Amino acid sequence: MTNRSYLGEFELMILLVVVHLGEEAYGVPISRELEGNRGRSVSIGSVYAALERLETKGLVISNLADPTPERGGKSKRYFQITKEGLRQVHETRQVLTRMWQALPELKLDLR
Amino acid sequence: MKRSEPPPIAAWMLEHCTAGDFDEALAGDLCESYSSGLSDGWYWRQVFAACAVSWSESLRARMPLFVFALIWSMMAPAWKVFTDGIESAPIFDRILPYFGPVWIFPAAAGWLLLNSIFLWTGICVFILFSSNFRETIRGKVLRRPFLLASLIFLPIYGATFLGVNLYWYSFFPNAGFATTPLGQIADLRMLADVIRMPYFIALLCALWGAIPRSIRRTQLRLVDSPPTESSTEFDVLKFVSTLDSYTVKRCFGLMVSAGLINAMIAGILLCRLVELHSPTFAPLFIRAILYVIIGLLAGVVGSWLYWKNPSSLFRKHLPIPFPLFALVCASGWIWVAPMTIFSEQLSPVSAFVAVIGAIFLAVGLRNATFSVLAPAAPEAPIYESEQAELFSQSLYRAPGESHGYVITFLLYAGFCALAIRLNLAAAALFALCAFLFVWRQTFLPTHSIDRNHEYRRAALRLAYVAIPAVLVTAWALLDGVAHRNRVAAMNAAASAGSRSSTSDGAHQKAKSDSSAYGLGGYESLILWPVPEKKQIVPPLPEISLLAPGTTQPLIIPFNGQYWYMQPPNKNPGPTAHLAHGTPLGAEIASINSMPLVMDAHQTLGAAIPIARCREIQIEIENRDNRKGAIALAALLTDTASHKGTSLYLGRQPIVSTEPEHFSFKSGSVFETLHFLVPASAKMRKFDEITVMMLPDVEHALVGPKIAIKQFQLFPR
Numbered sequence: 051m052t053n054r055s056y057l058g059e060f061e062l063m064i065l066l067v068v069v070h071l072g073e074e075a076y077g078v079p080i081s082r083e084l085e086g087n088r089g090r091s092v093s094i095g096s097v098y099a100a101l102e103r104l105e106t107k108g109l110v111i112s113n114l115a116d117p118t119p120e121r122g123g124k125s126k127r128y129f130q131i132t133k134e135g136l137r138q139v140h141e142t143r144q145v146l147t148r149m150w151q152a153l154p155e156l157k158l159d160l161r
Numbered sequence: 162m163k164r165s166e167p168p169p170i171a172a173w174m175l176e177h178c179t180a181g182d183f184d185e186a187l188a189g190d191l192c193e194s195y196s197s198g199l200s201d202g203w204y205w206r207q208v209f210a211a212c213a214v215s216w217s218e219s220l221r222a223r224m225p226l227f228v229f230a231l232i233w234s235m236m237a238p239a240w241k242v243f244t245d246g247i248e249s250a251p252i253f254d255r256i257l258p259y260f261g262p263v264w265i266f267p268a269a270a271g272w273l274l275l276n277s278i279f280l281w282t283g284i285c286v287f288i289l290f291s292s293n294f295r296e297t298i299r300g301k302v303l304r305r306p307f308l309l310a311s312l313i314f315l316p317i318y319g320a321t322f323l324g325v326n327l328y329w330y331s332f333f334p335n336a337g338f339a340t341t342p343l344g345q346i347a348d349l350r351m352l353a354d355v356i357r358m359p360y361f362i363a364l365l366c367a368l369w370g371a372i373p374r375s376i377r378r379t380q381l382r383l384v385d386s387p388p389t390e391s392s393t394e395f396d397v398l399k400f401v402s403t404l405d406s407y408t409v410k411r412c413f414g415l416m417v418s419a420g421l422i423n424a425m426i427a428g429i430l431l432c433r434l435v436e437l438h439s440p441t442f443a444p445l446f447i448r449a450i451l452y453v454i455i456g457l458l459a460g461v462v463g464s465w466l467y468w469k470n471p472s473s474l475f476r477k478h479l480p481i482p483f484p485l486f487a488l489v490c491a492s493g494w495i496w497v498a499p500m501t502i503f504s505e506q507l508s509p510v511s512a513f514v515a516v517i518g519a520i521f522l523a524v525g526l527r528n529a530t531f532s533v534l535a536p537a538a539p540e541a542p543i544y545e546s547e548q549a550e551l552f553s554q555s556l557y558r559a560p561g562e563s564h565g566y567v568i569t570f571l572l573y574a575g576f577c578a579l580a581i582r583l584n585l586a587a588a589a590l591f592a593l594c595a596f597l598f599v600w601r602q603t604f605l606p607t608h609s610i611d612r613n614h615e616y617r618r619a620a621l622r623l624a625y626v627a628i629p630a631v632l633v634t635a636w637a638l639l640d641g642v643a644h645r646n647r648v649a650a651m652n653a654a655a656s657a658g659s660r661s662s663t664s665d666g667a668h669q670k671a672k673s674d675s676s677a678y679g680l681g682g683y684e685s686l687i688l689w690p691v692p693e694k695k696q697i698v699p700p701l702p703e704i705s706l707l708a709p710g711t712t713q714p715l716i717i718p719f720n721g722q723y724w725y726m727q728p729p730n731k732n733p734g735p736t737a738h739l740a741h742g743t744p745l746g747a748e749i750a751s752i753n754s755m756p757l758v759m760d761a762h763q764t765l766g767a768a769i770p771i772a773r774c775r776e777i778q779i780e781i782e783n784r785d786n787r788k789g790a791i792a793l794a795a796l797l798t799d800t801a802s803h804k805g806t807s808l809y810l811g812r813q814p815i816v817s818t819e820p821e822h823f824s825f826k827s828g829s830v831f832e833t834l835h836f837l838v839p840a841s842a843k844m845r846k847f848d849e850i851t852v853m854m855l856p857d858v859e860h861a862l863v864g865p866k867i868a869i870k871q872f873q874l875f876p877r
Contacts (some may be wrong), residue, residue: 071322076186076190077186077187077190078190078193078194081190081194093206093207093210093211093214094187094190094191094207094210094211095187095207095210095211095212095213095214095215096210096214097291098184098187098211099184099214099215099218103218104217110872114185114186117189118189118193119408120193121189121190121192121193121195122166122167122188122189122192123475124185124186124188124189124192125185125186125189126186126189126190127185129606150619
């Protein structure tokens with residue numbers, strides 16, 4: 051039995067956004083990207099909380115950059131996905147794809 | 162207009178109300194988003210969400226600690242019974258008396274040690290069984306919970322039992338523990354739970370800070386990214402160069418203003434005049450030094466507070482070191498104390514002192530911030546006559562000097578304020594004017610100056626300026642005392658003039674020399690009955706009360722003095738103003754915030770034995786139309802005894818002054834108050850009756866219009 055926890059929905063989204071943003075992945079663009087994709091506002095505090103959980107699990111790493119005046123002299127914290135993070139994203143994707151493919155075609159009434 | 166910085170209270174909350182360490186990156190992200198045009202409401206929502214998320218994460222991370230503290234504190238009642246057994250051992254009864262009156266200290270130390278052992282054992286167990294915790298804490302971090310647990314246990318224990326005794330006192334007299342240890346651990350009744358509470362809280366508090374929310378904070382490193390450049394030391398000047406000149410100047414201006422405002426508040430609150438009527442120079446000089454230091458320190462603290470506020474742009478990286486900034490500004494702040502003292506005397510010198518302070522501040526600040534702010538030396542017009550035709554360049558456009566108009570306006574406004582005696586406003590306007598002028602005209606160095614040299618210059622400037630500042634402060638204090646004496650003398654003269662018909666001229670000089678003038682220029686006042694109504698009462702026929710079978714009361718019409726004083730005086734003193742009159746007609750009031758004390762004193766012709774007097778009735782005439790209850794207290798004194806023994810007869814309310822009986826009086830209301838005289842063992846006779854007026858707050862500052870008519874002494 052593997053001692054490994056699965057990614058939650060929000061954590062998976064954040065990992066995907068971090069991969070998508072590449073070297074520009076810090077709090078503000080991550081939140082904006084999430085808001086754009088989810089269609090609803092996201093608290094930056096909750097994004098950081100999730101990122102910290104991911105970092106504790108070793109799925110992302112972070113570094114502080116130089117402070118800038120538009121940030122009130124405070125530093126940016128850039129996030130990067132680790133190899134383990136990338137592996138888990140792929141694995142989750144494969145699991146989800148298999149599960150979706152196993153489902154019968156859904157007829158959604160979107161009216 | 163939208164602010165460029167986020168709401169300061171929300172920024173403060175983000176820094177101080179989140180669990181764990183302050184997340185600089187989160188604060189920076191919020192600040193960046195806010196400055197891109199989002200609203201204050203958005204910022205507040207984000208702050209609240211960040212606080213809630215951080216606390217929930219923090220609690221989630223400490224859930225094992227909660228469970229452990231709960232389980233461990235379950236054993237507290239059993240431990241309590243065990244330690245009670247140790248504390249009641251006979252050996253302690255033999256040892257503690259050796260410590261004499263300080264036995265409480267070793268007893269408390271022993272009690273604390275016993276309880277600390279329980280807590281320390283709990284901490285050890287938790288560390289052993291918590292693998293994450295064991296991996297992340299080392300050395301000093303490990304010692305902290307042990308120390309903290311012992312330190313906080315006693316106050317938590319005290320607070321718990323204080324609260325419980327206040328609200329559930331009735332429960333405890335009959336409460337007790339189970340007899341077996343297992344029963345004590347499983348006991349869920351109130352007493353056991355109360356015992357557990359301080360242990361539970363102490364364990365939580367001790368281990369709370371030792372558990373990091375996550376390990377990432379210690380692993381963060383500074384990089385120069387996003388484009389992965391090499392990591393460099395943060396360059397303050399580079400950071401400042403990215404800001405516009407206005408922002409930098411405004412930040413400096415606000416820091417200086419915060420220091421000035423703080424220094425002024427301290428000056429107004431703390432810089433008081435000497436109480437002495439004619440002080441010598443030594444205490445005055447010492448006080449002047451103290452006030453200058455107060456101004457300086459208050460200025461430094463004010464600037465520091467602004468510099469450290471969460472929305473401050475320079476909070477992390479001040480373009481010049483704060484000690485240098487404080488040293489430079491100190492040469493201006495030390496003038497605040499004399500300025501406030503002069504302004505309290507309505508002296509125009511306050512404006513002059515403010516100007517001096519502003520000049521020193523501007524010179525120092527201009528030089529110190531030279532490396533940060535762009536030089537603002539007047540630009541000389543460039544003539545190109547050599548290359549151009551004659552007269553072709555003569556009509557050059559002079560550079561705009563808007564500050565010149567501002568300086569002129571400030572000058573005019575300052576003089577206007579001075580003309581209408583708004584000295585403080587005039588001082589502010591002139592100071593600003595001087596500051597602007599000097600700022601523009603200061604010659605700046607042509608090359609950058611060594612930082613050590615800047616420190617030396619600022620310290621030297623402060624040393625040179627401090628001496629005249631102390632002397633000016635001493636002058637301000639001297640002038641203040643003289644001003645106060647003048648005002649007091651004028652008040653005394655005015656009061657004397659208004660009472661010339663009834664005043665005793667022989668005492669005019671004496672009272673004007675007094676240093677405390679609460680009663681319209683007098684330090685105290687004695688009111689005699691008007692001469693024509695004065696009756697000379699022959700010595701009391703003592704025999705009338707002593708004669709066996711006498712039932713008739715002895716009637717003594719009041720012909721004594723009314724004393725008006727202010728605490729802490731208990732008698733009028735040798736400089737009291739004497740006047741003839743009655744409280745019914747005299748308007749006597751305190752002209753300061755000190756309450757007024759009014760007594761009526763009746764000296765008897767001969768001593769009356771206490772044993773022969775059963776009751777004293779005091780008849781009064783009330784013409785007071787001010788609302789508020791007044792009571793009378795009576796005191797019998799034996800002035801012949803060397804100690805001046807007194808017997809207090811208690812207090813009786815004047816019914817006509819009570820709210821339910823109060824009515825506006827067009828004439829006098831007469832009332833009789835009864836005071837029973839106990840047979841006193843400590844006093845055998847009395848020869849003076851004192852009646853004290855005990856007014857409520859409505860009458861605290863005015864003498865009540867109540868006169869004593871007569872005393873009736875009933876034989877026992």
